[in-house]
Amino acid sequence: xxxxxxxxxxxxxxxxxFYDTVLPVLGLERRxxxxxxxxxxxxxxxxxxxxxxxxxxxxxxxxxxxxVDEFWRAGTEAGYRDDxxxxxxxxxxxxxxxxxLLDPDGNSVEAVIHEEPRGSIDHLxxxxxxxxxxxxxxxxxxxxxxYEPRGPHDFGVGFAGPGxxxxxxxxxxxxxxxxxxxxxxxxxxxxxxxxALASGYRDNGPPGxxxxxxxxxxxxxVLDPDGNxxxxxxxxx
Numbered sequence: 001x002x003x004x005x006x007x008x009x010x011x012x013x014x015x016x017x018f019y020d021t022v023l024p025v026l027g028l029e030r031r032x033x034x035x036x037x038x039x040x041x042x043x044x045x046x047x048x049x050x051x052x053x054x055x056x057x058x059x060x061x062x063x064x065x066x067x068v069d070e071f072w073r074a075g076t077e078a079g080y081r082d083d084x085x086x087x088x089x090x091x092x093x094x095x096x097x098x099x100x101l102l103d104p105d106g107n108s109v110e111a112v113i114h115e116e117p118r119g120s121i122d123h124l125x126x127x128x129x130x131x132x133x134x135x136x137x138x139x140x141x142x143x144x145x146x147y148e149p150r151g152p153h154d155f156g157v158g159f160a161g162p163g164x165x166x167x168x169x170x171x172x173x174x175x176x177x178x179x180x181x182x183x184x185x186x187x188x189x190x191x192x193x194x195x196a197l198a199s200g201y202r203d204n205g206p207p208g209x210x211x212x213x214x215x216x217x218x219x220x221x222v223l224d225p226d227g228n229x230x231x232x233x234x235x236x237x
Contacts, residue, residue, distance in 0.1 A: 001146045001161030002121045003182035003233050006035065007053035007107065008046040014104040015043045022075045022101065025067060026060050026111055028120060039120035046176075052105050053176045057125035059110035065097050071111035072099035083108050091154070123164055124179065126228070127171040131157060133225045134168045140199045141222075144192035144232055145181035173226040180231035186218050192232040193220035204229055 009015030016036050023030075028038035035042040041060070046052045062068045069086045076082055084100035092098075098112035112122050128134040135157050139149050147161035156169040163182075183189050190207045197203055205221035216237030224230050 001163040001165075001181060002040060002124075003180040003231075003235075004040045004042065005058060005121055005124065005180070006042045006044060006178040007056060007058075007105075008050055008176055009043050009103075010046055010052035010105055012036070012043060012045050018075075018080060018103050018109075019043065021078045021080070022071050022109070022111075023060065025071045025074050026062050026120075028060070041121060051176055053107060053174070054105060055107065055127050055172060055174045056177045057108040057110065059098065059112045059122040059124070061120055061122045062111045062113045065113055068097055068099045068111045068113055072101065075101040080104075084110075121164055124166040125155075125169050126166060126174045126177070126224075126226075128156075128168045129173045129226055131168055131170050137196075137199075137201060137224050138168065140201075141192055141196055141230070141232070144183065144188050144195065146183070147181070174228060175226065176228070178229040178231065180219070180233050183232050183234040186234050186236060189218055189220045189232050189234050193222065196222040201225075205231075 019038055020030055023038045031037050035044050062071065072086050081102040083102045086099035089096045089098055093114065096112065096114060098110050100108055100110045103109050138159055142149060142159065147159045150158035150160050156167050158165060158167045193207050202223040204223050207220040210217045210219055216235055217233065218236050219231050219233035221229055221231045
């Protein structure tokens, strides 16, 4: 479901040090220069128009409970802030075992192991200013982004697909996150953009090739109700 997720750090070097400390524990080594990438997750520099990402929760898949423990140990021993020690979280699902840290901008970063396999990004939590309006947005684009609405749960509203899940949570909203969902053809990218604009949501980049990323990168961008940059992308070659 997730193609990639990008955040902006107020101090990119500090963000890189944090993620270089904890993500290699989970088998994600940094690559790239323009965007510092660990698997399907990346950081980039803030700009006047695109300031630092705030109040995002991103969870990365671990292969064992021992690696969840090590993720948390590596982070706390390096001086990063604890956001929840390793342990079972049966309030989420049976067999859920996770640990939580805060990155330098206060985003909540988790390592988690489930009973079922996932991609490198396991799930996201987006805090939203208007739960009903955000739910309408994500339900409108769901057919093109490869996930299904799962309805209310104890914390907000859930959505899930074969490669991960995300939830909308009431609160001071997540800001300046970029979330890209994978599509299998260009027509799906076109339909995503057309449907979002017809529903009254804001364009952030029409469908088309983006060779700045790589040849065959075909994406379109819209803004969710809180201004986060949402993309559907097809890597057609």
